[in-house]
Every structure is written in structure tokens, then in C-alpha cells.
Amino acid sequence: MKAKILLVKIWAVTACALTLGIIFFLFAYVFWNGAEAITWEFLTSAPKGLVIGTEGGILPAIVGSAWYTAIACGFGAVLGIATAVYQVFYCRSSRISSAISLVMQCMAGVPSIVMGLFGYSLLVLALGWGKCILAGGITQGIMILPFIQVRAEKALREVDPLLIRASYSLGVSRAYTIRKLVLGQCLPQLVSGVILGGCHAMGAAAPLIFTGAVIMSKVPKSVMKPAMALPYHLYMLLIQGTSSVNAYGTAFVMMLVVLVANTAATWFAWRRKK
Amino acid sequence: MRKTEDRLFGGIMGIFALLTVLLLAFLVFFIVRESLPAIREVGLRELLLGSQWRPIIYQDAPSYGMRNMILSTVYVAALAVAFALVIGVGCALFLACFATERQRMWIMPYIDLLASIPSVVFGFIGLYFVVKFIEKCGRAAGESVLAGGIVLSVMILPYMISSCCDTMVKAYSRYGGSSAALGVSKWYTAGELVLPASRKGILISMALATGRAMGETMAVMMVLGNAIGLPRLLGKGETISGLIALEMGMAEVGSIHYSALYSAGCFLMVLLFAINIIFELLKKKLSREGSL
Secondary structure, three states, X not given: OHHHHHHHHHHHHXXXXXXXXXXXXXXXXXXXXXXXXXXXXXHHOOEEOOOOOOEEOOHHHHHHHHHHHHHHHXXXXXXXXXXXXXXXXXOOOHHHHHHHHHHHHHHHHOOHHHHHHHHHHHHHHHOOOOOOHHHHHHHHHHHHHHHHHHHHHHHHHOOOHHHHHHHHHOOOOHHHHHXXXXXXXXXXXXXHHHHHHHHHHHHOOXXXXXXXXXXXXXOOOOOOOOEOOHHHHHHHHHHHOOOHHXXXXXXXXXXXXXXXXXXXXXXXXXXXXX | OHHHHHHHHHHHXXXXXXXXXXXHHHHHHHHHHHHHHHHHXXXXXXXXXXXXXXXXXXXXXXXXXXXXXHHHHHHHHHHXXXXXXXXXXXXXXXXXXXXXXXXXXXXXXXXXXXXXXXXXXXXXXXXXXXXXXXXXXXXXXXXXXXXXXXXXXXXXXXXXXXXXXXXXXXXXXXXXXXXXXXXXXHHHHHHHHHHHHOHHHHHHHHHHHXXXXXXXXXXXXXXXXXXXXXXXXXXXXXOHHHHHHHHOOOOOXXXXXXXXXXXXXXXXXXXXXXXXXXHHHHHHHHHHHOOO
């Protein structure tokens, strides 16, 4: 009996230490090895070299990723939050509400590569947009939509029902209550959900392979043109196997974005609780 | 005036919600439509069970059997879930029973960081660390199903931990107080009461993690070696998602090869739908029973 308890003790402590250690290691490894690659020139010039990317910087990839992520966030946030508002405040039938939840659950389960196939056949081929930032961004937007919706729904359901009833009984319309009272109160959590969703979109290469990302491009000027993206650039550098310094540098930039975005998202999420 | 504004706002929200639901319908429609030619031409049975994947014609006819890729996908995902189960459940147990509410508030976002790390970065570190490590242990090529399982297990860890931790916190709040009052040690409560009580919750988190693991593309593709033979623990393999990512560029639009890749995606999608629907139903059933 004693031995079993001791085993549980060792197991739980080791597992927890290991998990926390792995996370620390992942960031430390990239930051430590990537620091030497980060120079002003690396961040502000285009990739160069006989094999693209071995020399020069990653500016087009940074700008491209910013575009993709911005479009994904816009698309995902509007549809995700609107769906959550409809589900919580307008939908009267519990059947429809749970059907929406099931749809979201299924959508969240669609693998990112299948999302890419969908974006390719609908946006790139059927609508004739060709490979471009808009197609890639929207594909990523569909990918993060359920992520944002689930968080938005949770935030909306946490609003005190007494507050809403008080507002209704004062004769305030439902639309006004939602816009001024509910969304105002939930804003930090909604922003937090969108930031985390954007973080996912920024790091996902799979949906972009067929819909927008290219090996080499100039700094994009129009959303109807294809553009480089950070994760895809890192992938290309690795399969060419030539430039590990620039690969570490690219990973450094992405990990930094992840760290900053998550810190901001957590801070926003805590603000509501206080 | 106010009524119309209210109706308008509600209507707009309704339209957006409808659009979201339609998106999934569109997705299913397009993936199925593109995969039909291959299913008609090659046959579902041959596609799923055939052992040869030779999309490019040399002498004999091309063949499109995805059996090895399906096995690879299942193999890597099963390994990953097994590793993540051992680490994740232990970690969740510690967090649920020994960390205070305040400490959890700090540690959970830290663990959630894992879910935000780009999958390419996981593949990168997997390639430079896990694969190199296996090579140091005496294998000629470190790219293997084992490497894929290890990398993937870290990627699904946050889902496993947060889902298990939720269940265990509830179980602990049910038993913790009375256990402490009876003078039972915290470790005994954790091992003998909280852990068995969370069995169903752990099962659910495994379903969720399996879904995540099967859909993952980039990281697994980078450390798996991408050879389309029968997968072995220390041999190379290629998952369904890796197959799609690697070969879509070569396939001519409208060809059987192209359609076969869509049908691979379709199969993966249907499989994950099934897992997710089971997950959703189980969750609902358990929360009704009050054990979640």
C-alpha cells in the first residue's frame, strides 16, 4: 500500500516537472540558438543566396505572415463571435444550439491539411482567385473559427444573467444590451480568444501550402498575390538542409510572437476575472 | 424603431451563424466531390486496403492503395497518445491535488503555450534533437515512427493535461475535504480516490488527443522520413496528411492521382468526425451523470 502511494507520488511529480521542463527547453533552445541570427539586416532584408534563404533576411515572410494572420483573425473573429452571440442570445431552440456546438466540434477536428485542400478547391480553383494571400488567410480563418467561437461562447455564458434581465426590464433592447453591456464586459476575453487564434494561424503552414505560400516573393503589395509565410519558409529551409543559422532565426521570430501573444492573451483573460 | 434595430441585429447574427454552419457543409461537399472520381475509378476497397501506392506510371498501371499510410497514421497517433497519457495524467494529478487555485492560474497558461507553438517549430526541434538522439543511439537514420510519436506526444500534451485537470479538480473538490478531515494523506486521496474517479474523464481526453494527433501534418512529416513502406517502430513511415502535403504539388488537377489525394483527405476527415462526435456524445452523457 505504502509502495503504491510512493509510486503515484514519484510519477506525478516527475510528470509535472518533465512537462514544465520540456516547455522551458523548447523556448530556451530556440532563443539560445537563434539569438545570433537576429540582426537588423536579417529582419529587414529579403532572402538571398544561391539556395534561397541561405543568406539575407526574412522581411517578405514576416510581412506575408502578418497579412495572412490579419485576414484569418478578421474572418474568424467576425463569424466566430457572431455565431456565439446568436447561439447564446437569439437561438431559442436548444436543439439548434447543440447542433451548432456539434458543427463547431467537427470543424475543430478537421485536420489543417484537409482545410488546405478545401481552400484550394473552393477559393483557388472554383472561385478562380489563384494562389493568393486572401485565399490563404481565409483558409486559416476557417481553421481558427471554431477555436474563437468556443471561447467567445464560454465568455458570453459567464455574463451574469441578472444583469441582462435588469437591462431588459429597463426597456433596453436586446441588440443594445448585447452591444453595450455584454460585449463590453466580455471584450477582454474575446480579444484574448482572437489573439490565441491568430497565434495558431501564424504558425500553421499546412493550410497555406496549396493556397498561398510560395518559396520566394517580394514584400506583398496586394492581397490577390501569393506571399511567403514564416512557417513555410522555415520548412523550406529545413528540407533544403543548408542554412541552419537562418532557420534558427526564423524559428526565433515565431517563438517570440508566440510568447508575446500568449502573454497578452493571458493578461486580457485575467482582466475580466479581477 | 428600436424593434427594427433589434431584429436587424439578430438577423445579422443569425446569418453569420448560418454561414458558419454552411461552411462545414461546403467543406464536406468539396472534399467529397473531388474524391469521387478516384473512388469510382479505383474502388473504395482498393484505396483503403491496397498495399501499393504507385501514382506515377513506369511500366505497369498506377495503383493507389493507402493501407501503409493509414497504418502509419494510426501507429504514430497511438504511440503519441500512450506517451502523452503517462506524462499528462501524472501532471494533471499533481496540478489538481497539490497546486493551489492561484498556482494553477499561473501554470495553466504556461502549459497552454505548448498548444501555440507552430508545428513546424516542433518538427524543427524534433529533427535537430529527437532524430539526432536516436541516431546517437546507434541507428543509421533517426527519422522514424518513434521520433514522430515522441514529437507528437509533446504537441498533444496541453490538450490532455487541461482536459484531465478539469475532471480531477472536480473529483478532488468532492473528496479532498472529507479525506483531509479523516486524516487521510493527500497522496493517498490522489492515488486511491481522485485517479479512479477520473477514469472516464481521462478516456474522453484520450479521444480528443487522438483526434489532434491524427490530423497533425508538418511536425510529423518532418521527422517521419516519408517512406511508403509498412511502418515499423524504428523504421520510416508516412502519414495520410504527410502524403497529401508532399504529393499535391505533383498531382495534375483533375487526374486520378489528384482525386486519390482528396479521397485520402476525405478518409481522414470522416475518421476525425467520428472521433469528435463520439467525444461530444460521451461528454454530454458524463456531464449528465455528473461525473465530469
